[in-house]
Amino acid sequence: MSIEGDALAMVVDRLLHDERMRPLLDTILGGFEQPTGLVDQIDAAQGDATRFLDRLGPAEQVGLAPAWVRMAAVKALTNWAIGDVRVCVHRPHPDRPEPVYAAVSVPGVITCQRCMNLLLFSVDLRHCDQCQETTTRLCLTGMMQISALTLLFLVCHACAAKLQQDEKPDGKPPAE
């Protein structure tokens, strides 16, 4: 990652972990522009991503997106914006918005919709993105979407259980 990318990520990290910064972060995340015409494409991308997760076979899916996943998604988006990523041969670029894909376990890579299989082949279904352990059981798969970016992640069953526990009984994510 470039120094510029590191600095951005540090700012975003601060935003994610300092409660006083939360309203500002919400404003920033809510402010990613979704150009006219892209919204339908993004909806379609979400459907494609769900089918993509389905294609991972017997892996169960997790419906939660913890803070480190949000951080990874923002990082991928900012690095894509400043050109500090490797992209697929179709060279998706923020100036020509289209649905793009990334995976936590394949950092620094962004692909277009046609090339998301490249990510699939690179992902180890037994490696947990949260505790970094390699497990005997298949991990649970999840995804998070920010603007045009869909980020794929995996968590082991122990981490998934912890995430579920951390959620308040009313179903709201825990305050950080």
Ligand SMILES: [Zn+2]
């Ligand atoms: Zn491509």
Ligand SMILES: [Zn+2]
């Ligand atoms: Zn884990």
